[in-house]
Amino acid sequence: MARPRTFDEDRVLDTVMRAFWENGYEATSTRDLCEVTGLDRSSLYNAFTSKGELFRRALARYAETMNARQAELLEDRSRPAVERIRVLLARIVDDEVALARDGRGLGCLTVNTTVELAGRDPEIARMLERDLDRRLAGLRAVIEEGRRDGDVTSPRDAAALARFLNAVIAGIRVSAQGGADRAALEAVAATALDALTR
Amino acid sequence: MARPRTFDEDRVLDTVMRAFWENGYEATSTRDLCEVTGLDRSSLYNAFTSKGELFRRALARYAETMNARQAELLEDRSRPAVERIRVLLARIVDDEVALARDGRGLGCLTVNTTVELAGRDPEIARMLERDLDRRLAGLRAVIEEGRRDGDVTSPRDAAALARFLNAVIAGIRVSAQGGADRAALEAVAATALDALTR
DNA sequence: CCGATTCTGCACTGTTCGATCCAAAACCAT
């Protein structure tokens, strides 16, 4: 063994993730990353090999964290299934409002990355696709549960409704980045629920 | 008068717009723009002053074109109002499927720009906001019409439903960029309509 | 305390970036 790291890898990843989240991949330079982490470029490259790899690590961590939070909420048996969906949407709205800067939400790193990179980076596209599949599966499970409870009255199949919810969530995120205020975002969320409980 | 342009300004703007649309603002270099337009950098700068200005011109043209297409459709009195909304969503799905490359949609330049630039470029944010207001107004008008016809049965106010539709459209666009196929996009569109006609 | 190993700071690489300069070519009105 030899000289140990002076930084915590996960803490650095969180900081880096935030920078990419706020400004996107292309607009964030390795210098920017040094500035926000307080590390030198050597240390960064020594630990993460390249800007692209660092981004992939940060994206993976983001997806992991967010998916865990969502799963925890969606699998909470103490609430009816439809109520869990309502709370999920409410939390997304809350997050967008809370993280807003200059009246604009931050959006979601996976949505932002889908828009910026999925079309020209196959590896990123693959990561996003796996994450999407997991999220859709989680949503579908809750929707089926809600249907058994009698709360989800829409005749559409659960996969379609899951797709719909996922699209609405992306739409809420983009709307927040476009400057929509809390009331507008809540209206979108409430209307989306109407489609499930019609 | 003196030597005239050898290129058509609008044709160049269309080509440039397409490049920005496909790869984003940051990832498109002025060299790339020269390549796709066949022009030299001098000509580009002489006609459009800067990369940023060129982008703004291309974005304005995109928003103008798209808004005109949408307005034409939404104001078509030969169809019931709700039917017009259905056709609008169908066209968006069609476009995403038609313009797809490697199984991924192109998305929408205004959505892409909202995600990439709205948070850190106030002038772009202003442009997008004006465009959004116009689109929301158009949607609201059709929704109110549909309500008078008795087809829009949702009790939510028209502004909220317009916000909802706009968010769903963005969600469809992002989903297409994420690799969703035609069936998935159509499911999202159909489910969204359920919320208006519940 | 020492030797092996790893990390860190700084200088530096070559490349590409957006943007500019200038001379030559092209055009129009007269």
Next chain:
DNA sequence: ATGGTTTTGGATCGAACAGTGCAGAATCGG
């Protein structure tokens, strides 16, 4: 044709980019 004006291509600018090499500092097992 000629003069005035604009466009065009090519060279070039300084700055910023992602990434590297290296010397020395730091830390471990022994």
